[in-house]
Amino acid sequence: xxxxxxxxxxxxxxxxxxxxxxxxxxxxxxxxxxxxxxxxxxxxxxxxxxxxxxxxxxxxxxxxxxxxxxxxxxxxxxxxxxxxxxxxxxxxxxxxxxxxxxxxxxxxxxxxxxxxxxxxxxxxxxxxxxxxxxxxxxxxxxxxxxxxxxxxxxxxxxxxxxxxxxxxxxxxxxxxxxxxxxxxxxxxxxxxxxxxxxxxxxxxxxxxxxxxxxxxxxxxxxxxxxxxxxxxxxxxxxxxxxxxxxxxxxxxxxxxxxxxxxxxxxxxxxxxxxxxxxxxxxxxxxxxxxxxxxxxxxxxxxxxxxxxxxxxxxxxxxxxxxxxxxxxxxxxxxxxxxxxxxxxxxxxxxxxxxxxxxxxxxxxxxxxxxxxx
Ligand SMILES: *Cc1c(COP(=O)(O)O)cnc(C)c1O
Numbered sequence: 001x002x003x004x005x006x007x008x009x010x011x012x013x014x015x016x017x018x019x020x021x022x023x024x025x026x027x028x029x030x031x032x033x034x035x036x037x038x039x040x041x042x043x044x045x046x047x048x049x050x051x052x053x054x055x056x057x058x059x060x061x062x063x064x065x066x067x068x069x070x071x072x073x074x075x076x077x078x079x080x081x082x083x084x085x086x087x088x089x090x091x092x093x094x095x096x097x098x099x100x101x102x103x104x105x106x107x108x109x110x111x112x113x114x115x116x117x118x119x120x121x122x123x124x125x126x127x128x129x130x131x132x133x134x135x136x137x138x139x140x141x142x143x144x145x146x147x148x149x150x151x152x153x154x155x156x157x158x159x160x161x162x163x164x165x166x167x168x169x170x171x172x173x174x175x176x177x178x179x180x181x182x183x184x185x186x187x188x189x190x191x192x193x194x195x196x197x198x199x200x201x202x203x204x205x206x207x208x209x210x211x212x213x214x215x216x217x218x219x220x221x222x223x224x225x226x227x228x229x230x231x232x233x234x235x236x237x238x239x240x241x242x243x244x245x246x247x248x249x250x251x252x253x254x255x256x257x258x259x260x261x262x263x264x265x266x267x268x269x270x271x272x273x274x275x276x277x278x279x280x281x282x283x284x285x286x287x288x289x290x291x292x293x294x295x296x297x298x299x300x301x302x303x304x305x306x307x308x309x310x311x312x313x314x315x316x317x318x319x320x321x322x323x324x325x326x327x328x329x330x331x332x333x334x335x336x337x338x339x340x341x342x343x344x345x346x347x348x349x350x351x352x353x354x355x356x357x358x359x360x361x362x363x364x365x366x367x368x369x370x371x372x373x
Contacts, residue, residue, distance in 0.1 A: 003349050003358045005310030006185055010353040011249075015241060019191075022237040032233050034213075041236035042196075044243055045180075048163065051173040051198040053205040056231030057212060060159040060181025063195040064092035064129075066229050067155045067177035070197075070208040073098050073126050079155075080120050081129040082112040083320040084338040089131055089157050090319045100328070101125070102320040104335045108277055110134060110290065110345070113337070114142035121146075127153040132161030132171050134276070134314070134347075135187065135253075135287035140166050140174050147175075155179065159195075162188050163250055165283035172198040177208075182239055187253070187287055188246050194235040252352025253286035256359060260289060260348070263363045272370050274344075288314060289350035296369075297346050303369045304348075309362055312347050 012019070026037060038056045046054040057063050073079060075097035081089055083102040090100040103116035112130045128147050130138035138156075147154045154175030158164070161171040162180055172178020180186075182194035199205055207224070210217045215224030261275050268275040274292035278284050293300045301311050318338040320330035332339065348362060 002308035060195040061088040063179035077126040111138040131157040135285035137166035160287035249352040288347040292344040
């Protein structure tokens with residue numbers, strides 16, 4: 001039996017009629033850009049994320065770009081971030097003309113380690129950009145403390161973490177801006193690209209609202225240079241159908257994660273693999289279930305592939321050693337934990353609709369690899 005890394009068709013089949021009706025409603029209205037459908041969805045998202053304001057945007061990447069632009073971060077500024085993330089996190093810092101400054105990750109969470117941040121603060125530092133990777137919130141208590149002490153902004157890259165919590169606080173509600181993605185493989189996925197920014201400050205909301213639409217206010221009068229970062233009404237309509245199901249899907253991912261953690265526990269205990277941890281006091285939403293297979297990750301991936309089990313390596317090369325960032329002067333060895341994670345990490349199927357038989361198959365294949373079957 002094949003076990004895909006992600007199967008969107010099962011989820012779509014259950015919602016097909018509602019989704020088609022929502023899209024048809026937008027087609028009938030011929031109102032495709034922003035408008036009431038987007039505004040309704042923004043209100044739903046703000047409530048879900050426990051934050052006063054939310055703005056729909058064109059992608060998670062554009063959410064990051066808009067956050068940086070909204071906070072006025074640009075040339076000469078430095079932003080401290082994680083080297084173990086999707087490229088957009090650091091790419092957007094570069095695109096606004098600022099400099100990404102990497103601090104290593106905590107191996108237990110794959111997230112920015114607060115202990116490495118302060119040593120990287122300079123007079124040019126303007127913001128800290130933690131990523132809530134794989135659906136688990138970064139260690140926000142210390143990060144917010146450091147930011148407060150040094151007068152820095154905090155931008156949360158919550159692209160993989162809608163509904164995730166730490167210390168009872170929701171992803172995207174803790175920093176100055178939260179950035180979300182509705183790329184189809186995220187826990188709340190659209191039928192194309194989409195994203196969202198969240199914030200508390202009304203003046204910042206106003207600035208980001210203008211920047212989302214070329215800095216225009218009123219129409220054709222520009223006090224700022226923005227871009228086209230608008231969310232399509234069709235995306236908002238589909239996402240509005242899906243959002244009420246998100247908590248049930250999250251519960252499915254949490255159930256699957258608990259099964260894997262229980263049934264692979266002995267392999268974790270004897271050090272053959274490392275399970276992702278799920279400490280108390282957090283709401284982990286498991287966008288990915290990421291194992292570490294020290295020394296044998298690529299062999300494990302090939303073994304599972306031969307048995308029809310989909311996996312992915314998030315991420316095979318850390319950002320500080322990407323070719324495009326050679327100008328930063330980072331060297332292999334500078335971020336040892338991010339580099340080790342890149343060599344060991346392997347994400348296995350965790351989507352909510354996984355069947356018991358598919359989980360059995362995946363667990364059996366992982367065990368067979370170590371037993372030499
Ligand atoms: C997906 C993702 C993004 C970018 O989102 P897009 O919607 O694909 O532009 C940014 N950061 C992280 C951590 C992501 O996972």
